[in-house]
Amino acid sequence: xxxxxxxxxxxxxxxxxxxxxxxxxxxxxxxxxxxxxxxxxxxxxxxxxxxxxxxxxxxxxxxxxxxxxxxxxxxxxxxxxxxxxxxxxxxxxxxxxxxxxxxxxxxxxxxxxxxxxxxxxxxxxxxxxxxxxxxxxxxxxxxxxxxxxxxxxxxxxxxxxxxxxxxxxxxxxxxxxxxxxxxxxxxxxxxxxxxxxxxxxxxxxxxxxxxxxxxxxxxxxxxxxxxxxxxxxxxxxxxxxxxxxxxxxxxxxxxxxxxxxxxxxxxxxxxxxxxxxxxxxxxxxxxxxxxxxxxxxxxxxxxxxxxxxxxxxxxxxxxxxxxxxxxxxxxxxxxxxxxxxxxxxxxxxxxxxxxxxxxxxxxxxxxx
Numbered sequence: 617x618x619x620x621x622x623x624x625x626x627x628x629x630x631x632x633x634x635x636x637x638x639x640x641x642x643x644x645x646x647x648x649x650x651x652x653x654x655x656x657x658x659x660x661x662x663x664x665x666x667x668x669x670x671x672x673x674x675x676x677x678x679x680x681x682x683x684x685x686x687x688x689x690x691x692x693x694x695x696x697x698x699x700x701x702x703x704x705x706x707x708x709x710x711x712x713x714x715x716x717x718x719x720x721x722x723x724x725x726x727x728x729x730x731x732x733x734x735x736x737x738x739x740x741x742x743x744x745x746x747x748x749x750x751x752x753x754x755x756x757x758x759x760x761x762x763x764x765x766x767x768x769x770x771x772x773x774x775x776x777x778x779x780x781x782x783x784x785x786x787x788x789x790x791x792x793x794x795x796x797x798x799x800x801x802x803x804x805x806x807x808x809x810x811x812x813x814x815x816x817x818x819x820x821x822x823x824x825x826x827x828x829x830x831x832x833x834x835x836x837x838x839x840x841x842x843x844x845x846x847x848x849x850x851x852x853x854x855x856x857x858x859x860x861x862x863x864x865x866x867x868x869x870x871x872x873x874x875x876x877x878x879x880x881x882x883x884x885x886x887x888x889x890x891x892x893x894x895x896x897x898x899x900x901x902x903x904x905x906x907x908x909x910x911x912x913x914x915x916x917x918x919x920x921x922x923x924x925x926x927x928x929x930x931x932x933x934x935x936x937x938x939x940x941x942x943x944x945x946x947x948x949x950x951x952x953x954x955x956x957x958x959x960x961x962x963x964x965x966x967x968x969x970x971x972x973x974x975x976x977x978x979x980x981x982x983x984x
Contacts, residue, residue, distance in 0.1 A: 669770050672735040673782040676723060679734060680715065680766060683707070683725075684786040690745060690761040691931050692883045696754055699740035700920075703764060704728060704930055706881070712931050717741045719920065723768065729915045729933040739769035739779065758881065759799065759974065763787050799880060804870040804946070805970035811842040814871040819966075821857040822865055825951050826913050830906055833865045845966050848887050852965040857956040864890070864952040864964035871945050874975040881974045882936035882946065884916060885929040887967045890952045892923075894960035898953040901964060903928035906947035909938045913949050921953070925967065936973070946971050 687705040691712055694701040702716035711727055715734075718724040722736030745761035747753045755761060765785040772779045809815030819841075820833030827833070837845075837853060844851040845868075855864040882905075890901035900919035907914045914932040928950070932939050939946055948969060956962035 666772065669772050669780045672770050673768075673780055676735045676768060676770075677782060677784040679725065680784060681786045683713065684764055684788060687713075687788055689880070690758040690764065690788070691881050692758060692929055693743050693745045693756055693761065693764070694929075695756070696742060696744040698742065701740075701742040701766070702917075702930070703743045703745075703766075704883075710935055712933060712935075714930060715741075715743075716917075721771070727933040728931055735770070737771045739771060741768045742766065758883075759801065761788070799974055799976035800874075801972065801974045802872070802874065803970055803972050804872055805968065806842055806846040806868075809870060811839075816869045817842065817845060817853070817969075818867045819853065819855040819964075820865055821855065821859060821862045821956075823862045823955065825863045825955070826904060826949070827865070828912065830911075830947060833867050845968055848968040850967065852888060852967045855964045855966075857952070857962040859956065861955050861957070863955050864962060866950045866964055866966050866969075868948045868969050869945050870948075870971050871943065872940065872971070872973055873944070874973055876937035876940040876944070878975040879936035879940070879973055880976050881931065881972075882939055883929060883931050883972045884946070884948050884970070885927065885972070886948065886950050886969045887925065887927050888950070889923060889925050889965040889967075890919070890963075891965070892952065892954050892956070892960070892962045894954075894957045894962070897955075897957055897960075897962075899923040900926065900953040901928065901950050902953060903930070904949040904951070905932040905939045906941075906949065907932060907934055907938050908941045909934065914939075919953065946973075 684705060686708055688708055689706050691704040691706055693703045700717045702714060704712055704714045706712050713726065714728045714731060715725045717738060718731060721738055722733040723738055723741055724731035725734040726732050744754050744765045745756060746763040747755045747760045763785060767783045770780045770782065806815055817837040818833045818835055819837060820835040822833060841853040844853045855866055857864050884905055886903050890899055892899050898921045900922050902918035903916040904913035905916055914934065916930040916932060917928045919926045919928060952962060952964045
């Protein structure tokens with residue numbers, strides 16, 4: 617007789633105890649090697665973050681050095697102690713370029729009024745101008761600047777990496793040579809002019825944020841308001857918005873004595889505050905110049921979201937003569953960054969405003 621033997625005889629399955637031991641061993645192994653993987657990941661992240669900072673530093677230095685080396689002159693430069701520094705310069709073709717710190721802490725660069733992000737983010741950006749006749753003396757007088765230096769603190773996105781401070785400098789090849797003994801500089805403000813005769817100011821609320829017409833806002837300021845905006849002395853003209861969804865607006869007009877074709881530069885400066893008490897809305901303000909060629913306002917500079925006193929300054933992206941009307945008038949507009957919402961106050965405070973022009977008959981031919 618043939619007896620068939622069951623091949624499964626004597627076999628058995630995995631017990632619960634064995635499974636538990638196996639899982640415990642695997643957990644111990646993973647617990648031991650997991651920090652190694654985390655270290656590798658953090659090391660790679662730090663490496664790439666450092667490379668990004670180095671690349672940003674190289675781009676910023678090379679970009680500024682190349683463009684400033686070809687500049688014909690400095691138009692305006694920020695305070696050497698300001699963390700939100702800026703520099704404006706005129707290129708050989710007559711266009712005015714600007715470099716500053718924009719929204720989100722990124723360094724912006726491009727034609728005035730049409731900036732784009734270059735590198736960033738940065739903790740601060742500072743520019744210092746130095747006198748061509750005395751390289752050891754810093755100055756904010758554009759005509760005297762021959763050397764420009766900059767310093768920026770670049771943020772590092774890596775969790776275990778630190779930022780990087782970079783410094784650069786550039787001599788203007790022709791900056792000092794463009795200034796002649798014939799060039800004159802004049803400041804127009806409510807301290808130097810005659811309010812209601814050759815200098816005028818208007819304020820109101822309205823929408824859209826930036827008017828499309830030259831004569832808006834149209835409410836004329838009174839004598840006390842003119843006195844308040846004549847100097848940077850803490851006294852302000854306040855424009856408070858009372859209607860929902862409208863913006864605070866301030867407009868100033870100055871009649872200048874220079875011939876538009878002779879203008880070498882035109883720089884406007886506004887000092888004040890934009891305060892929007894609504895917690896979800898922006899504070900701050902934006903500065904514009906009326907372009908008589910295109911019949912619209914060109915953006916000069918917009919502030920960040922801040923209720924502190926700010927200084928907005930710069931030139932339009934067109935040539936200086938584009939911002940002078942047929943009656944030799946320069947028109948400046950300042951608007952709140954945001955509109956009024958609900959019952960919270962939205963107020964624009966103007967402390968001082970001025971227009972600075974430089975003119976030289978020998979430069980008139982190259983003004984765009």
